[in-house]
Amino acid sequence: MAKPADLHFFIDPNRCIGCQACVQACSECDTHRGESMIHLEFVDRAQSTQTVPVVCMHCEQPTCAEVCPADAIKRTADGIVQSARKPRCIACGNCVLACPFGVPEVYEDRQIMMKCDMCYDRSSVGKKPMCATVCPSQALFFGTLEQIEQLRPMSMPVNRFRFGGQTIATRVAMMMPRDPIGRRPLVDVTDAMLERPRQRAIRLTPASADPFAEVQV
Amino acid sequence: MTRDGESRTPIDARIDTPGREGLTGTAPASVYRPLRDPEQVTTAPDGRPMEGQPAWRTDFPIDWPQDAYVERREFMKFMVLTSGAFALGQLWIAGQNWWRRRHGQPEQMRIASLDDIAVGETRTFAYPTEHDPCVLIRPAADVLLAYNQKCTHLSCAVIPRVADGVIRCPCHEGLFDLSSGRPLAGPPRRPLIRITLRLQGRDIYATGVEERTT
Numbered sequence: 001m002a003k004p005a006d007l008h009f010f011i012d013p014n015r016c017i018g019c020q021a022c023v024q025a026c027s028e029c030d031t032h033r034g035e036s037m038i039h040l041e042f043v044d045r046a047q048s049t050q051t052v053p054v055v056c057m058h059c060e061q062p063t064c065a066e067v068c069p070a071d072a073i074k075r076t077a078d079g080i081v082q083s084a085r086k087p088r089c090i091a092c093g094n095c096v097l098a099c100p101f102g103v104p105e106v107y108e109d110r111q112i113m114m115k116c117d118m119c120y121d122r123s124s125v126g127k128k129p130m131c132a133t134v135c136p137s138q139a140l141f142f143g144t145l146e147q148i149e150q151l152r153p154m155s156m157p158v159n160r161f162r163f164g165g166q167t168i169a170t171r172v173a174m175m176m177p178r179d180p181i182g183r184r185p186l187v188d189v190t191d192a193m194l195e196r197p198r199q200r201a202i203r204l205t206p207a208s209a210d211p212f213a214e215v216q217v
Numbered sequence: 218m219t220r221d222g223e224s225r226t227p228i229d230a231r232i233d234t235p236g237r238e239g240l241t242g243t244a245p246a247s248v249y250r251p252l253r254d255p256e257q258v259t260t261a262p263d264g265r266p267m268e269g270q271p272a273w274r275t276d277f278p279i280d281w282p283q284d285a286y287v288e289r290r291e292f293m294k295f296m297v298l299t300s301g302a303f304a305l306g307q308l309w310i311a312g313q314n315w316w317r318r319r320h321g322q323p324e325q326m327r328i329a330s331l332d333d334i335a336v337g338e339t340r341t342f343a344y345p346t347e348h349d350p351c352v353l354i355r356p357a358a359d360v361l362l363a364y365n366q367k368c369t370h371l372s373c374a375v376i377p378r379v380a381d382g383v384i385r386c387p388c389h390e391g392l393f394d395l396s397s398g399r400p401l402a403g404p405p406r407r408p409l410i411r412i413t414l415r416l417q418g419r420d421i422y423a424t425g426v427e428e429r430t431t
Binding site for chain 1: 277282
């Protein structure tokens with residue numbers, strides 16, 4: 001079985017309220033008992049309470065797999081970068097250093113790297129990943145492109161990220177404010193790190209009809 | 218039959234038709250063109266085709282289909298080497314048997330006197346070398362038995378229980394029959410190595426080692 005090709009994972013960090021529901025739901029899973037594969041990061045702990053959920057972005061050219069000396073990180077044909085293969089992983093931590101998103105973690109006590117695999121046991125049979133099912137604000141969304149366009153008319157999914165000289169295309173998309181000029185959407189991460197937050201007025205347009213009417217949760 | 222599944226178009230018989238330049242048959246040129254492996258889904262970070270990539274990228278593929286792919290030559294190599302190893306193992310066993318038969322039984326050795334061992338008692342000795350611990354058992358006045366003390370499972374020292382008529386291995390609760398040495402219960406599958414005995418006057422001699430498989 002493979003993940004249905006029309007279902008995608010969307011992260012909308014604007015909507016994250018830091019409730020940790022995703023972390024709790026993830027750590028209850030039996031495939032990585034007691035450990036959460038999703039990390040809830042604070043953007044700027046001193047200045048803001050804003051949090052960002054971090055799941056594996058499932059890169060088109062996974063840097064973690066590129067640097068793995070033990071050939072332990074593999075990607076299935078549906079584009080899901082799987083967690084380390086147990087018999088091969090030597091817990092060297094190369095992937096931890098290499099991943100630009102900071103997703104993999106090495107568990108020293110059991111000598112293995114474990115990372116988010118988009119709940120492959122669930123998503124491969126067409127179910128939503130656990131974090132996306134429990135997220136109360138739908139900051140983590142798993143569904144079709146049409147669904148997300150209908151739900152977030154003000155945002156657009158972006159799946160290209162630039163880290164200095166490295167541009168990464170990912171399967172998981174981030175929801176960004178829709179660009180009025182219509183430039184090629186790309187997140188320059190290293191550039192954005194130096195950017196000061198601007199004072200912005202947020203325009204909230206009340207929805208005419210119930211936008212969740214069509215959505216299966 | 219085209220390899221990439223595209224439907225065959227009617228072929229123009231003229232030789233210089235676009236698509237079949239230089240071909241004399243009726244097959245379109247795309248049949249002979251090297252095609253992209255349908256399972257080759259990896260794109261290198263620099264975006265160039267896999268032919269231009271360093272060899273390690275094909276040796277350590279990122280994608281599961283290529284990782285699980287076994288080449289015909291690789292499979293044949295595995296089969297030949299594995300069956301060769303099995304054949305060599307059989308030869309080794311045959312050689313060992315021949316060597317053992319050629320050497321015959323070890324020299325006989327006086328191990329005890331009949332006066333040393335009372336009825337229902339046991340006594341340990343080493344035969345044929347000092348690294349082969351054995352046990353001498355006298356379950357009845359006219360019966361003498363001797364076995365190598367190594368359990369045939371994992372070489373723990375077995376303990377005779379003369380009253381129960383068994384020899385017990387405490388490691389994994391293996392049980393052997395006292396009179397024959399055959400396994401009764403537990404993990405051991407082979408009988409204990411029996412030491413053949415000879416009584417000469419009041420002296421007990423060990424005369425040989427009897428290794429059995431059943």
